Amino acid sequence: MEIWRLPISASQRGKLISSGYTSLSSLSSISSSDLARELKVSESEAMNILKVASHSRGSETSNASCSIVEGAQSAWDMLHDEESLMHITTSSADLDNILGGGIHCKEVTEIGWSSLSLIVNSVLKYKLTTAFSSESIIFMLIGGVPGIGKTQLGIQIAVNVQIPNDFGGLGGKAIYIDTEGSFMVERAFQIAEACIEDMSEYNRFLRKDFQECKIKMLPQDILENIFYFRICSYTEQIALINYLDKFLSEHKDVKVIVVDSVTFHFRQDFDDMALRTRVLSGMALKLMNLAKRFSLAVVLLNQVTTKHTEASFQLALALGDSWSHTCTNRIVLYWNGNERYAYIDKSPSLRSASAAYSVTARGIRNSSSSCKRIKMM
Amino acid sequence: MANKLISEIPLPKSIANVFSARNISTAKDALSLTEFELMELLDVGLTEVRSALSQISEIVAPPYQTALSLMEQRFQNEHLGGHFPTGLKGLDAALCGGIPFGVLTELVGPAGIGKTQFCLKLSLLASLPTNYGGLDGRVIYIDVESKFSSRRLLEIGLRSFPEIFQMKEMAQEMAGRILVLRPTSLAEFTQSLEQIKVLLLQNQVKMLVIDSMAALVSGEHEQGARRQQTLSWHISFIKSLAEFSRIPVVVTNQVRSRNHDDASRYSFQVQSRDGAIETPMQYDSHLVAALGIQWAHAVTTRLVLEAKSGERFIKVAKSPISPPLAFPFHITSSGISLLSDDGKEVMGPEINAIHCQGHNEIINFGMEGLH
Numbered sequence: 001m002e003i004w005r006l007p008i009s010a011s012q013r014g015k016l017i018s019s020g021y022t023s024l025s026s027l028s029s030i031s032s033s034d035l036a037r038e039l040k041v042s043e044s045e046a047m048n049i050l051k052v053a054s055h056s057r058g059s060e061t062s063n064a065s066c067s068i069v070e071g072a073q074s075a076w077d078m079l080h081d082e083e084s085l086m087h088i089t090t091s092s093a094d095l096d097n098i099l100g101g102g103i104h105c106k107e108v109t110e111i112g113w114s115s116l117s118l119i120v121n122s123v124l125k126y127k128l129t130t131a132f133s134s135e136s137i138i139f140m141l142i143g144g145v146p147g148i149g150k151t152q153l154g155i156q157i158a159v160n161v162q163i164p165n166d167f168g169g170l171g172g173k174a175i176y177i178d179t180e181g182s183f184m185v186e187r188a189f190q191i192a193e194a195c196i197e198d199m200s201e202y203n204r205f206l207r208k209d210f211q212e213c214k215i216k217m218l219p220q221d222i223l224e225n226i227f228y229f230r231i232c233s234y235t236e237q238i239a240l241i242n243y244l245d246k247f248l249s250e251h252k253d254v255k256v257i258v259v260d261s262v263t264f265h266f267r268q269d270f271d272d273m274a275l276r277t278r279v280l281s282g283m284a285l286k287l288m289n290l291a292k293r294f295s296l297a298v299v300l301l302n303q304v305t306t307k308h309t310e311a312s313f314q315l316a317l318a319l320g321d322s323w324s325h326t327c328t329n330r331i332v333l334y335w336n337g338n339e340r341y342a343y344i345d346k347s348p349s350l351r352s353a354s355a356a357y358s359v360t361a362r363g364i365r366n367s368s369s370s371c372k373r374i375k376m377m
Numbered sequence: 378m379a380n381k382l383i384s385e386i387p388l389p390k391s392i393a394n395v396f397s398a399r400n401i402s403t404a405k406d407a408l409s410l411t412e413f414e415l416m417e418l419l420d421v422g423l424t425e426v427r428s429a430l431s432q433i434s435e436i437v438a439p440p441y442q443t444a445l446s447l448m449e450q451r452f453q454n455e456h457l458g459g460h461f462p463t464g465l466k467g468l469d470a471a472l473c474g475g476i477p478f479g480v481l482t483e484l485v486g487p488a489g490i491g492k493t494q495f496c497l498k499l500s501l502l503a504s505l506p507t508n509y510g511g512l513d514g515r516v517i518y519i520d521v522e523s524k525f526s527s528r529r530l531l532e533i534g535l536r537s538f539p540e541i542f543q544m545k546e547m548a549q550e551m552a553g554r555i556l557v558l559r560p561t562s563l564a565e566f567t568q569s570l571e572q573i574k575v576l577l578l579q580n581q582v583k584m585l586v587i588d589s590m591a592a593l594v595s596g597e598h599e600q601g602a603r604r605q606q607t608l609s610w611h612i613s614f615i616k617s618l619a620e621f622s623r624i625p626v627v628v629t630n631q632v633r634s635r636n637h638d639d640a641s642r643y644s645f646q647v648q649s650r651d652g653a654i655e656t657p658m659q660y661d662s663h664l665v666a667a668l669g670i671q672w673a674h675a676v677t678t679r680l681v682l683e684a685k686s687g688e689r690f691i692k693v694a695k696s697p698i699s700p701p702l703a704f705p706f707h708i709t710s711s712g713i714s715l716l717s718d719d720g721k722e723v724m725g726p727e728i729n730a731i732h733c734q735g736h737n738e739i740i741n742f743g744m745e746g747l748h
Contacts, residue, residue: 007423146673147695184697185448223445235405242434268609282411303674315643338725
């Protein structure tokens with residue numbers, strides 16, 4: 001490894017190189033006072049450089065015995081981790097299904113799945129604790145035309161993440177980052193109410209003596225656990241993503257971050273497109289980092305724009321191609337005939353499929369006309 | 378907060394000096410660069426940059442609210458829980474009480490369908506005292522197309538609220554609360570928006586109506602990128618006006634005929650349809666909203682006014698609260714009113730279609746009714 005890759009300031013790097021220290025190994029056997037004298041810097045600064053150097057060298061060579069590369073994880077371990085991860089339901093069984101639901105569910109869920117599948121479809125969706133999970137599905141982008149239900153899906157996820165463990169949910173809290181001002185607290189209340197109703201209904205089916213375990217949750221409690229941030233400029237958006245690190249370490253029970261929409265401010269007041277791409281991908285990296293460190297799901301909602309390809313205009317997600325590389329999973333919501341459909345546009349682990357869903361007064365649900373109509377493409 | 382000065386942020390002295398020496402004076406400047414760009418520019422180590430950035434970020438990031446406190450706050454501070462009743466009962470019920478405060482509500486429809494009539498009625502309602510269901514405040518009406526008619530306004534007032542408008546001084550006061558602006562160019566419009574901002578800050582205005590947005594933007598810059606840019610500035614500005622003053626903002630939009638380059642599907646849809654029979658996506662009408670998809674993303678509630686088989690309908694085409702409903706309406710001397718308060722649910726993308734069939738007959742008929 002060479003000097004220029006060390007995270008030190010440019011002038012220090014310049015001094016090191018001009019004094020002949022070009023590789024890390026050349027720094028390995030020098031004392032801090034010698035280095036300070038040679039570079040004409042203070043001893044503490046030299047100490048710092050050595051610390052940084054030995055740290056990066058350490059990550060290169062040590063720990064070779066326990067795992068070949070530090071920080072790496074074998075595919076087998078990853079599978080194990082993924083399976084133990086919990087899922088958040090979208091409240092639409094079809095939608096959950098194409099998102100890999102019903103496969104990686106926990107034990108409780110599987111019992112519920114088989115015994116309940118015969119009963120009522122509307123109850124079943126709560127056993128389908130699914131979707132957005134497993135390392136790879138954790139980072140997800142949802143796009144669609146105006147009025148298709150992106151914000152609805154965002155609110156639904158923020159509510160559903162709070163379904164308690166007993167019901168196969170995560171029992172976590174949600175962060176809702178609103179860049180457009182489209183979050184409607186009345187709507188969140190409606191969805192929360194419907195969610196609690198469904199849970200008590202489910203309770204009655206699974207446990208005959210429903211007197212005992214009445215749902216003690218109120219819609220107010222659900223709203224209390226949604227942390228709402230209103231963002232008014234892209235600077236604030238970047239600042240907030242930076243700050244989330246600290247916020248999350250204070251609120252460890254947050255399990256999902258919903259950003260609605262990630263692109264709104266970046267589509268205005270940005271002149272330098274190259275800079276925009278750099279800043280955006282930096283932001284995406286930070287979000288991905290957060291998702292991993294705090295094991296939570298990140299759901300980004302994106303706007304749609306028109307794009308000229310192959311001599312015709314088509315709909316495409318905003319902010320161009322380089323941005324779509326950063327997202328692990330991309331889901332596009334669209335109209336198909338008279339129904340709303342979700343299509344998995346890109347995913348490393350899920351097959352490309354589409355499913356119908358509907359937006360009802362109670363929130364996102366299965367499309368009424370299709371109980372079992374998942375079309376594999 | 379985005380333009381907060383770095384010198385006001387309690388950073389370590391040495392770092393703060395470096396920032397000011399490199400002419401990075403605001404948080405916006407600092408946060409628009411990546412960590413490594415900053416390292417290069419400031420000539421300091423990664424840890425310093427990171428800690429400085431996290432300190433700046435913490436101060437710039439807006440504070441959070443729980444959704445519960447948001448709701449409680451709305452219900453405490455705001456008249457009617459943040460919704461302004463339109464007087465159309467069915468529509469109000471669908472929209473949870475009426476036109477929401479703090480966001481944009483758009484009326485889109487063909488010429489002569491009744492957009493301006495609706496706007497007149499709304500501004501009249503907003504000027505009324507609260508015990509009549511109004512907002513008891515001033516209304517700013519930006520009349521781009523010179524269609525505002527004060528005579529019609531008073532006629533609607535007299536027919537719908539005779540007890541107020543029969544008294545001359547009351548009528549004068551109510552009508553006096555409605556301020557009409559007639560910008561003739563986009564530049565003038567921008568200027569008046571800035572003035573409105575000041576008025577809004579003094580908290581005197583309770584509603585803003587812009588009739589119509591499309592006339593302004595499409596009149597000036599016909600084509601492409603430039604139009605997109607001016608539009609996006611106005612979108613964010615109007616949105617932020619609505620947001621910080623928490624008033625309902627109603628904007629009208631015109632229609633234009635569908636171009637062949639108006640996309641309605643994604644590339645994956647086109648591929649999957651080769652040879653398939655599924656092509657019922659063609660609308661039988663060829664009208665679309667004049668302002669494009671970026672604008673459509675920005676409005677929170679979109680109401681489509683259309684004429685179909687001899688009847689007029691108002692449709693809730695986009696709303697975070699309401700299901701897709703269509704209400705038949707007509708326009709009488711007392712203004713717009715619904716023929717039925719029970720909306721008919723519309724399936725699928727039909728809710729976004731704008732029909733204009735048999736429209737002329739209705740208008741003629743309506744005019745006869747007026748006189």
